[in-house]
Amino acid sequence: MSACYQATMRQALPAATIVVDHFHVVQLANKAPCEVRRRLTFQNRGRRGHKTDPEWIARNRLTRNREDLTDEQVTTMWTKLEAARPIGTSILTA
Template sequence: MSATYRAAIRTGLPDASVVVDHFHVVQLANKMLSTLRRRTTAEARGRRGRASDPEWKARRRLLRNREDLTDEQFATMWNPLLGEGQIGQTLLTAWIAKESLRNLLALARTGADRHQVGHARWKFLTCCADSDIPEVVRLAVTVDRWWAEITAFLDTGHSNAKSEGINRVIKLVARNAFGFRNAEDQRLRTRCVTTRRARGHLRTAQL
């Protein structure tokens, strides 16, 4: 979600449709949650987060999807934060906004009509506005600015999530191969993990 990239695409490929998929939008929401957690901890406690802080213990679960949390995991995240006071309530409000955004993005590939999309968008923007949290409001403003490109995703369902996943695997292989001098072997290792169906046809280079 870069305005520079968007301008470059519109200049070089004027007939192309720019699509922002759910991967990057949710990533933006998760970054918002992490930034908010650090700020609220610093303001309320005058220091960085520690392992004993409820918001620190819940930091990973705050970034997970609701459907990926068991009831026990959800209660372990929700209840301590709710009882923590202002810090916890602020984070839970931001988490609800993130889940509201995910519900909006989940309408892709469902054949939802404009009324359903509009209602989900209204719920998300209202949730953000009512929160009165600067980071959450900025997220809503960003989503609103990129709404045309997000709408293109909702209409087409186009996503580069697979290429993002492959790119992550390639980076992981490169990190594991740090210090290796056989570039051909590293390339073949990368092909093996990213083209599993063709793995039987690949032979690693001789070291």
């Protein structure tokens, strides 16, 4: 998935098909909301997240499948993040 790896493989083996396994795709997808949350928290609060911050509380739920969460968990997370402006709304739209 890295650009360097892809470029090297395309140059060394131009006819090869590049394949990425499911685990690494999911891992990259889960890293994105975490990086956005960390960056926005630092930009808006000038510090790392604390356990009382709404975006910190929702950090684990942001990387779970919607099917694995109850409607109550989704509603609670969504409501708290919407109330935590501008960080929460930015996370929800990212």
